[in-house]
Amino acid sequence: MATSAARLIALPPCDHVPRPYTGPSKQEVLALRRQYCHPSIFLYYRDPLMLVEGHLQYLFDETGRRYLDFFAGIATVACGHSHPRLVAQVQAQAATLQHATTIYLHPGVTLLARRIADKMPAGLEVTYFVNSGSEANDLAVLMARCYTGNNDVIAVRSGYHGGSSSAMALTSHHTWKFPAQSNLGVHHTVNPDPYRSPFDGTPEQIASQSAADIRDLIRYSTPGKVAAFIAEPIQGVGGITCGAPNYLAEAYDIVRAHGGLCIADEVQTGFGRTGEHFWGFQRSGVVPDIVTMAKGIGNGVPLAAVTTRREIAEALTQRIHFNTFGGNPVSMAAGLAVLDIIEEEGLQQNAREMGSRLRAGLQDLMARHRLVGDVRGMGLMLGVELVRDRATKEPASQETLAVWEAARELGLLIGKGGLDGNVLRIQPPLCINPADVDFALEVLDEAVGRVEG
Ligand SMILES: Cc1ncc(COP(=O)(O)O)c(C=O)c1O
Numbered sequence: 001m002a003t004s005a006a007r008l009i010a011l012p013p014c015d016h017v018p019r020p021y022t023g024p025s026k027q028e029v030l031a032l033r034r035q036y037c038h039p040s041i042f043l044y045y046r047d048p049l050m051l052v053e054g055h056l057q058y059l060f061d062e063t064g065r066r067y068l069d070f071f072a073g074i075a076t077v078a079c080g081h082s083h084p085r086l087v088a089q090v091q092a093q094a095a096t097l098q099h100a101t102t103i104y105l106h107p108g109v110t111l112l113a114r115r116i117a118d119k120m121p122a123g124l125e126v127t128y129f130v131n132s133g134s135e136a137n138d139l140a141v142l143m144a145r146c147y148t149g150n151n152d153v154i155a156v157r158s159g160y161h162g163g164s165s166s167a168m169a170l171t172s173h174h175t176w177k178f179p180a181q182s183n184l185g186v187h188h189t190v191n192p193d194p195y196r197s198p199f200d201g202t203p204e205q206i207a208s209q210s211a212a213d214i215r216d217l218i219r220y221s222t223p224g225k226v227a228a229f230i231a232e233p234i235q236g237v238g239g240i241t242c243g244a245p246n247y248l249a250e251a252y253d254i255v256r257a258h259g260g261l262c263i264a265d266e267v268q269t270g271f272g273r274t275g276e277h278f279w280g281f282q283r284s285g286v287v288p289d290i291v292t293m294a295k296g297i298g299n300g301v302p303l304a305a306v307t308t309r310r311e312i313a314e315a316l317t318q319r320i321h322f323n324t325f326g327g328n329p330v331s332m333a334a335g336l337a338v339l340d341i342i343e344e345e346g347l348q349q350n351a352r353e354m355g356s357r358l359r360a361g362l363q364d365l366m367a368r369h370r371l372v373g374d375v376r377g378m379g380l381m382l383g384v385e386l387v388r389d390r391a392t393k394e395p396a397s398q399e400t401l402a403v404w405e406a407a408r409e410l411g412l413l414i415g416k417g418g419l420d421g422n423v424l425r426i427q428p429p430l431c432i433n434p435a436d437v438d439f440a441l442e443v444l445d446e447a448v449g450r451v452e453g
Contacts, residue, residue, distance in 0.1 A: 009442050011066055011411050012435035016055035021062045026050045045408055054081025057429045057436055059413065067408075068428075070440055071415040075236055075268045075381070075427040078296035079341040086299055086337040093333035100329055102322075108332030115339050116307055119278055121287045127307045128316075129326040133267040133294030134162025136304040137170060137230065139321075140290045141183075143308060144228035144261040146315035152185040152222035154214055154229045154255065156192075158419055160237030161230060161265055170230055173237065173419055187221050189213050191235075192243025195374045195385065196393065203244035210243055211250035218258045226260035228290075233280025236268035239418030240376055240383025240425060248284035261312065264288035267304070268381065271296035272342050272430060275352030275379025283378070299341075301334035347430035354432050355379035361441035362426075369448045371396055371403075380432070383417070384424040384444075395420035399451050406447035412440055 024032070029050060049067075053060040057080055059067045069081070079086060093108070100106050109129060117125040130136050141153055153170065155161065161170035168176065169183030190198065192210035199209040218226055229251060234242040252262045269280025270293045281288055289312060294304035302325070325331070342348060355378065362384055366372040373387035373396075386396040386403065400422045407414055415425035424444075428436070 007410075007446055009410055009439065009446065011068060012433070012439050014055070014058055014066065016058065018053040018055075018060040018064050018066075021052045021064070023052065023062070026062055046405060049408065049413075056080030056083065057432045065411075067411050067413050068436055068439060069413050070426050070428040070432075071413050072427055072429045073300055074295070074415065075273065075425075076295040076298075077300050077429050078271050078273065079299045079338055079345075079347065080429045080431040081300075083299065083337075083341060085341055086334060089333045089337040090301065090330055093330050097329050099325075101324060102327040106327070106329055106332075108329045108336070109327035112332045112335045112339075115336065116293075116305065119339075120291065120307055123309050124287070124291060124307050126310050126313045127305050128313070128323075129328075129331070130304045130306070130323050131302045131325050131331075132162070132164075132304050133265075133292065134164040134167040135323070136267070136292035136294055136306045137161045137263075137265060138164055138166045139306050139316075140263045140292050140308075141166065141170070141228055141230070143290060143306070143312055143316050144263065146318065147312045148225070148227045148259055148261060150223075150225045150227040150259055152187065152218075152226045153183075154187050154189050154217060154226060154260070156190075156231045156235070157188045158191045158193075158238035158241060159188075159230075159232055159235055159265075161232075175419070176237070185222070185227075187217050189217050191238070191241060192247040193235075193241035193376075194244070195241070195376070204246050207244040207247035208250055211247055211254060214251055214254045215258075218254075222258075224258065226255060226258050228261045228263050229255035230263040230265055232265045232267070233269045233283060234274065234377060234381055236381070236425065236427070237417050239385065239423030240381060241418075242376070242378075245284045248281060248286045252286050252288075261289035262286070263290045263292060265292050267292060267294040268296075268427070271338065272348030272351055273379055273381050273427070275348060275355045278348060297338060298331060298334045299338050301331050303331040303335055342430070345431065350432075351379040351430045354430075354434070354437055355382065357434060357437045358382060358426065358440070361437065362444070365441065365445055365448065368445075369452060371399055371448055371452050377426075380426070380428055380430055382426040384426070385418065386422050386424065386448075395422035397422045400424060402451045403444070403447045406450050407443050410443045410446060412443040412447075414440075 113127040374385040
């Protein structure tokens with residue numbers, strides 16, 4: 001790996017002036033964090049980044065240095081950081097009634113549930129609000145088990161569904177799993193992504209063969225009946241992987257033939273991120289039985305939800321189920337603001353347009369840099385897989401770290417993922433503009449070039 005002299009690339013113009021930062025120094029914050037925060041919460045970057053202000057697609061550190069954010073707080077800040085409209089609605093709600101639980105009536109929870117139902121295919125109309133994606137997936141699986149009377153759940157290899165002990169069981173990455181899970185009966189099926197598939201053929205043939213693995217898994221590893229199949233329409237943490245659109249359609253048919261419900265984990269793909277559709281599952285023309293969502297739904301306010309059909313939801317009424325913060329009025333105000341902003345600012349369409357500009361640029365990068373083995377994804381959910389050799393596909397994990405560090409030095413924040421940590425994840429706020437895309441491409445070109453030497 002070679003490094004070359006620093007080259008500055010000008011950030012796109014922005015007239016937001018950050019407030020002077022007057023809080024504790026970065027060194028103090030780091031020392032306090034090391035002393036008092038749990039050691040398992042990890043930091044990005046060799047020289048950790050302290051962020052003290054955000055404005056739409058831009059973030060500012062304590063010195064006032066601006067960064068273009070192409071990771072959006074891990075695919076969360078859909079509308080942009082501190083979006084003025086969302087801030088105003090959240091502030092107004094916090095000043096009026098900050099907390100009230102669902103044991104009392106409040107309009108927020110019902111209004112947001114109705115707005116989500118309006119975005120769903122017919123039939124998916126009742127919503128349970130929680131606070132995180134892990135909770136949403138936990139609840140979805142519980143509902144599926146109660147409704148079907150079956151226990152086994154099929155998840156997809158390389159998927160990420162959360163870090164609570166039951167969601168961790170669904171997650172399929174050794175790096176995110178601890179030897180302490182409590183959820184028996186979860187089985188992981190072959191990933192349909194063609195880039196690293198054990199099967200040969202066209203992406204569609206690979207998708208069919210991967211879906212057929214579900215049938216085998218059910219027949220070999222379960223009583224022949226399952227509670228659910230859970231899949232991200234495009235895997236985020238897994239490295240922006242997905243099968244051809246026929247995968248989910250065929251997988252859903254097989255699962256339903258064995259008594260199971262189909263859960264779409266839309267935590268990263270929902271709320272217009274894929275550009276073509278509001279929900280990731282729409283790419284496959286399927287209708288899930290349960291949809292889980294988090295991240296983008298609250299633009300950073302802790303908010304998540306599970307939407308399903310009434311008869312499935314009824315299965316949860318056999319006992320008491322309660323979530324103290326689920327349906328919180330402030331979170332509901334945030335969720336309503338998010339939907340308004342996405343619609344009024346045309347953010348889904350922007351994700352489609354900026355996504356295709358970005359993807360074309362990344363493909364061009366692949367043509368010029370041998371390190372880039374694959375470019376994939378949809379809309380503003382894109383992945384760039386780095387390999388040492390295009391034939392063997394040996395993961396270029398160290399090189400990925402170096403590119404990611406170099407991008408930060410140059411003013412661009414991106415994510416990384418994949419089982420071997422060799423996929424650059426590009427998931428910006430949906431409000432980026434063409435100048436942002438061009439800046440990001442220039443930075444990535446420079447960063448990959450530096451690492452290639
Ligand atoms: C697809 C997916 N599902 C679920 C989760 C878990 O969400 P949370 O971290 O809010 O529990 C994540 C988090 O990254 C995710 O990417």
